[in-house]
Each structure stands twice: as C-alpha cells, then as structure tokens.
Amino acid sequence: MTEQVQVHDPYQEAGQQHEADMMGMYLFLATELMLFGGLCIVIVIYRFLHPEEVVAASARLHLWIGAINTVVLLTSSLAVAAAVHLARRARAGPAATWLLAAVGLGLAFLGLKAQEYHAEYREGQLPILSDPPQFAGPVEQLFMNLYLFATALHAIHLTIGIALVSGLSWLLLKRRIALPQQAVRVEVCGLYWHLVDIVWVFLYPILYLAR
Template sequence: MSERIELHEPFSDAAQQHEAGMLGMYVFLGTEMMLFGGVFAVIFVTRALHPAEFVAASQKLHVFIGALNTGVLLTSSFAVALAVAFARAARARLAAGLLVAAAGLGLVFLGLKAFEYTLEIHEGLLPLFSRPANFSGPVEHLFMNLYLVATSLHAIHMTIGVVLLTGLAWRIARGGVPLPGRVALVENSGLYWHFVDVIWVFLYPALYLAR
C-alpha cells in the first residue's frame, strides 16, 4: 500500500498513528459505555424495586415501532460495515454512497422516534410534553421519565452520528479523504455508529420487551 498519509507530530510511522487512533476511539467508546451504564443501572434498579408496575408500564410502549427501529438501525450498521470494506478497497464513491445510506436510515430512525413521541404525547404518556399527563401511578410516571431520558440521550448520539457520517461521506465524495490512506477516519466513524446501534440493541429489550 503506497498512499499519502499525513503524519502528525508525535507519531513516527503510519501504522503507529493508525493504531493510536483506533485505540483512542475504543477508549472513548468505553467511556460512552459507562455513561449509558449509569442509565441502565437506574433502569434495572427501578425494575427490581417495582417489578409488577414496571412491566405494566412497559406494556404501554409501542413495541412495534421499537422493533421496526431496531431493524432500521441494524440495517444501517450493515451499510456502515460495507462502507468500511469498500473504503479499504479504495472504492471511494461506493463507500460514500453507503455512508449516506446509513445516515439516511439514521434519519428514518429519528423520524420514527419522533412519531412515537407524538403518539405518546396524545396518549398523555410522555413526561414534560404531555398536558394533561395521564399516568396510572407514580411508577408509570417514573418509567416514562426513564424512557424519555434514555431514548433522548440515545437520540442525541444518533444525531451526532448522522452529522458525522454525512460530513464524512461529503468529504470522501469531494476527494478530501484519500483512500485507503485515511481509512482510519471511516473505521472510527463506523465504530461510533456501531456503538450507538449496540446501545439501542440493549435499550430496546430493557424498555420495550420488559413486558
């Protein structure tokens, strides 16, 4: 592989720079995991404290929209995985196209999520937004609070991911990212996307499938 790689200050060769970038991303995702870990801990403690009410509250969520969104997100991760493979093979246009497709699926996810929130507002189930709110009891209120915190924190990460992938695709399409020299950029963005996907894979059963 002979490619133009910009070496930054502390690094002495390309492999070292690449590995450092990857390791940095993995460590960062470790911190993200601990961040969501706090939310998961709260969800599980609440379930342990109030098992019956928790299950009852979970049954009010729109499980089909959640399931559909899980499918959408997994498909987008597939597109990102393909994009990384094509980026390694220096197929820049294909890689950029797949990244756009993944970002598009991310937007579909966010759209479905917004639709779900709207339904919940009409049902009086979404805290802060539903007036009047219509909770059967305090635990249901607490459950919906947790649902809102967890899914909106996830949606913020999704939004960052969509911006990241779109920007990257745009740069690749313009030729601003020489491939496969700068493939680390695609790999690291891909890692972030997969991570956000995996968080949803855990959030979905913890909230929707607790019925």
C-alpha cells in the same frame, strides 16, 4: 492495504500508527458506554424493585415501532461496515454511497421515533409534555421519565452521528479524503455509529420488553 498508508514519525509501522490513531476513539467510546451503561443498570434495578408497575408502564410502549427501529439501526450498521470495507480498498464513491444509505436509515429511525413520541403525547404517556398526564402512579411516571431521558439521549447521539457521516460522505465524494491512507477517518466514524446501534440494542429490551 497497510503498505499504501504513509507512516509518520514517531511510528515505524502502519499497524502501530493505526492503533495509536484509534486509541483516542476507544477512550471516548468507553466514556459513552459508561454513561449509557449506568443508565441501563438503573432501569434494570428499577424493574426488579417495582416489577408490576414497570411491566404495566412498559406494556403501554409501542412495541412494534421499537422493533422496526431496531431493524432499521441494525441495517444502518451493516451499511456503515460496508463503507469501511470499501474505504480500506480506496473505493471512495461506493463508500460514500453506503454512508449516505446509513444516513437515510438514521433519519428514518428519528422519523419513527418522532411519531412514537407524538402518539405517547396524545395518550398522556410522555412526561413533561403530556397534559394532563395519564400515569397510574409515581412508579410508572418515573419509568416513563427514564424512558424519555434514555431514548432522547440516544436520539441526540444518533443526530450527531448523522451529521458526522453526512460530512464524511461529502468529503469522500469530493475526493478530499485520500484513500486508503486516511481510511481511519471512516473507521472512527463507523465505530461511533456502531456504538449508537449497540446502545439501542440494549435499550430496546430493557424498556420495551419489560412486560
């Protein structure tokens, strides 16, 4: 594949050029990992400081909705990985199809999450929105605040990923991305999507399984 990639100055090898192209994305992903990593650490520390209250609050979360969404996101990452594999082999149509499958799964995740938020709102467990709130105490309320902030921030990142992957699919279908020369564009979007997936893989156990 690399011999088909056009090398531009100042690079002399396709591999060297590819590494340079990916460096900026790696730096961006590192900042995102620090953001979500810090948030996860706060939640874990809070769990150890107030074990009984956090367990009680976590037990009110909809465990099976979170579990289904975890499977949905893992499957979407598999679809994106397949798209990257096909893009490297200059198969634009199939790559776009797999990306659209990932978009569909991402939308399914957001739909399930919206239903979960609605259920929590009706149960008085959603901070800010629920009126009147049904929290047993300030510790449980703060845990639910952390839950809402973490999952909403994740949903925003997933929405951005859906927009990026949808646009990339359209460009592939219109043959406006030269493959495999510009397969790095698919790889970069794929890395972002995998980041969103990895973040949820950590959020699910520390939020839903803290019981």
